[in-house]
Structures are given as structure tokens and as C-alpha cells.
Amino acid sequence: MKPLKFAVIGTGFWANYQIPAWFEVGGVELIALYNRTRAKAERVAQQFGVPNVYDTIDELLDNHAHELDFVDIITDVDTHVLFTTKAAERGLDVICQKPMGPSLNDAQQMLTVCQQAGVRLYIHENFRWQTPIRALKSVLDSGVIGKPFKARVSFCSAFPVFDNQPFLADLDQFILTDIGSHILDICRFLFGEAESLYCQTTRVNPQINGEDVANVLLRMESGLTCYAEMSYASLLEREAFPQTLVSVEGAAGSVVLTNDYVLKTTTANGTVTTHATPPNYSWADPDYAVVHSSIVACNQNLLADLQEPDRQGAGLAETTGADNFETVRLVYAAYDSAKRNEVIPLKR
Ligand code: 89V
Incomplete structure (x- = not known):
């Protein structure tokens, strides 16, 4: 199967584990990184061999949306609606870290924009x-x-x-x-x-x-x-x-x-x-071992769904946006x- 191409939005603490967990799963190719502090993205790009680095989300999406299959949003909760909307508008499937949104209305908005754009929304909920x-x-x-x-x-x-x-x-x-x-x-x-x-x-x-x-x-x-x-x-x-x-x-x-x-x-x-x-x-x-290892299982589950050519999804993913909305x-x-x-x- 052709690897799915993705970008990581946000290169803070959690990206240091989310990215190697993706490599552990396989079947994906990390094309670009975004972080508002460019130096942080550059450090992570160097560590994991990622070819493209941006400190402007629009620039990343404008340059790479045509080749990307999905984005993995690993930023603070306050940016989830904005980044989800920007990716959905470009027709990209979205994985977003928990918590889904900073309010119930925001979480609802994320569901709505993805539904209207016809893209799939998943929440990275690993526990x-x-x-x-x-x-x-x-x-x-x-x-x-x-x-x-x-x-x-x-x-x-x-x-x-x-x-x-x-x-x-x-x-x-x-x-x-x-x-x-x-x-x-x-x-x-x-x-x-x-x-x-x-x-x-x-x-x-x-x-x-x-x-x-x-x-x-x-x-x-x-x-x-x-x-x-x-x-x-x-x-x-x-x-x-x-x-x-x-x-x-x-x-x-x-x-x-x-x-x-x-x-x-x-x-x-x-x-x-x-x-x-x-x-x-x-x-x-080691302080986070049980959580960090669960990132692999969670990503595996989401990838299985993303790999389905039917864009409605095959119902393989447990933590879809709609499911996680019930947790929110x-x-x-x-x-x-x-x-x-x-x-x-x-x-x-
Ligand atoms: O996953 C989390 O929400 C983190 C943890 C405490 C596990 O690092 O905040």
C-alpha cells in the first residue's frame, strides 16, 4: 500500500513521541512540520529527518496540500478549531490531539467544518x-x-x-x-x-x-x-x-x-x-511509558481507517470526532x- 503523506502541526513536548510512534506504525511519510517558533520545528525536523519546515500554517498548506493525505494537529487546544478548519478547507483529513476543543461549541464547530468539507476528523485519544x-x-x-x-x-x-x-x-x-x-x-x-x-x-x-x-x-x-x-x-x-x-x-x-x-x-x-x-x-x-506506547496503538487504529479508500471511513477508527464529542x-x-x-x- 502506498504510504499516506502527512504534516505535523505543532512540535512541542508531545510531538517528540507522536512522531516516532508514527514511524513505529509505518505506512506513512512525514512531509512537513509547522510550529509558530520556527527554531523548535527545525530542531524536530533535524531529529526525525523531515524535509520541510514552516512557521506559517497557510504557507505549509498552500505548498503541500496537493500531496498530503492528512494533518496531525498536536498544538494547544485553543488552536484546534482554526487549524482543523484550515486543513478541512483544503480537503485534508484531520487528526487532532485531545482535548478536542476549548468548549462544546468549538468541538461542534470542528465536526461541522469537517462534515461540510467532506473530510474525516479523528481525535487522538490514547488512554x-x-x-x-x-x-x-x-x-x-x-x-x-x-x-x-x-x-x-x-x-x-x-x-x-x-x-x-x-x-x-x-x-x-x-x-x-x-x-x-x-x-x-x-x-x-x-x-x-x-x-x-x-x-x-x-x-x-x-x-x-x-x-x-x-x-x-x-x-x-x-x-x-x-x-x-x-x-x-x-x-x-x-x-x-x-x-x-x-x-x-x-x-x-x-x-x-x-x-x-x-x-x-x-x-x-x-x-x-x-x-x-x-x-x-x-x-x-520511561516516566510516561504506558501512555507513550498507547500512541502507537491509537495511531494504528486511526491509520487503518485513513487507509480506507471510501472517504466515509470503514468504521475502523474508535476515536472519531463524532465519538469523542460524546467525551467532550x-x-x-x-x-x-x-x-x-x-x-x-x-x-x-
Ligand atoms: O496525555 C496527556 O494529556 C498528558 C499527560 C499527563 C499524559 O502527559 O497531559
Whole structure:
């Protein structure tokens, strides 16, 4: 199959992992890079052998749209609508990092512009692609614990995340957009759509603008109640960053995903322990290993869809724009709930 040609928009921290993850997948050719600070793009171009560098998005698109198949947008959330629109207008399929947009309206606009332009929109949402999360889902799908009725999905840490991603400290809406996008997406992946939610938030770290603690209680359409908790203010006995820890109780047993990718499945016959260790890539930052390896699986899934000649897509991609919009709805419903101190109904 002919490799698909693409451009990377944004060469900050995340591009250092997104790009080698693409090379790991194969079947793609990176033609050009854009970054508003040209020197940064040049450094990344040199590191990965990319032939073209721009600090003006229009120039990149004008020069290369004819040969590109898609763009991979890895910039801060505030630019997602603009860059998605510019690429869609040139007929290019778009992959965009989570969080999809800085508001529900913005996310809706991204869906609309791509639909009107007849291009495909995907959101790079990788947490559901982590090896331990996929293994947990297999246990649930096997039916061994029966029908799940209660769950806890937890991302609580004191990792100095602002050292590598300083812009996160400036966000007025922080943990629900950055980590909540992932955690609430995992909830949807594991348990289906939510019917309502209630949320409380707090800011513990006085040096950041947004909330760094959020507790969300979801009632899923299946009837399961799911407690999704996230915090960057949790100095715990064991630092779990960037692992998501999960426990699920079902009518016939329970399953726990605990530290170091250990899965314990308990039924009337006892407890079975397995390990769901993620693959190790030389280019991954060991502090982020489980997340960085999931970029490969996520990209693989999106590429399979992009390779379909039928531009409607073959339904191979999990995290399409339309799918991820449902996660974005949960994120902003959580803010709404916290602000009003009310349960927010979500059924359409
Ligand atoms: O993927 C992310 O949203 C990042 C992480 C904390 C994993 O680096 O912010």
C-alpha cells in the first residue's frame, strides 16, 4: 500500500513521541512540520529527518496540500478549531490531539467544518489504547465477573506534570480537560454512554489557574454507577503516574487494575492475577511509558481507517470526532455540574 503523506502541526513536548510512534506504525511519510517558533520545528525536523519546515500554517498548506493525505494537529487546544478548519478547507483529513476543543461549541464547530468539507476528523485519544485498559476490557467482555454494577476509575498523582507541559498551569479549566478527557473516555470505553453525572472540583495547588482535583459520579445507561476521580494534588504512598487504576464489581465477581499493570480477577473460584505490561519503546520517556506506547496503538487504529479508500471511513477508527464529542460533552457537563452543584442529565 502506498504510504499516506502527512504534516505535523505543532512540535512541542508531545510531538517528540507522536512522531516516532508514527514511524513505529509505518505506512506513512512525514512531509512537513509547522510550529509558530520556527527554531523548535527545525530542531524536530533535524531529529526525525523531515524535509520541510514552516512557521506559517497557510504557507505549509498552500505548498503541500496537493500531496498530503492528512494533518496531525498536536498544538494547544485553543488552536484546534482554526487549524482543523484550515486543513478541512483544503480537503485534508484531520487528526487532532485531545482535548478536542476549548468548549462544546468549538468541538461542534470542528465536526461541522469537517462534515461540510467532506473530510474525516479523528481525535487522538490514547488512554483507552493502553495495554492494561485493553486487558481490563477483555476481562469485562469475557463475562467472567457478570454484569458490572459499580466501578471506580482513578487517576490520582503528585507528579510534577507542569515541568514538561508548563502551559497546563495557565489553563482556567485544567484537570477535567487534560486528564478528565482521558478518564471520562475510558469510562465510556469500558461501560458505554452516561445517563447523568454529578461533579465537584477543587484547586489545591495555589500556583496554577485551574482546578487540580475533580470527582465525578456517573450513572451509565446500563445502570452501573461509576466514580471517576482525578487529582494532581495527591501525595500517595505509591506514585502511580501516569497509570489509571480501575476497580469494577459485577454480579459474579470483581476485577481490579492496580499499580504496575497488575490485573486481579476475583470470582467464587478465587482470584486470578495477570500482568498487562505495555510494550517498551526506546523513544518513549520511561516516566510516561504506558501512555507513550498507547500512541502507537491509537495511531494504528486511526491509520487503518485513513487507509480506507471510501472517504466515509470503514468504521475502523474508535476515536472519531463524532465519538469523542460524546467525551467532550461529559467534560463540560462536569464543569456545569460543579458550578451549579447539580446532577446534569445527559440523555439526548
Ligand atoms: O496525555 C496527556 O494529556 C498528558 C499527560 C499527563 C499524559 O502527559 O497531559
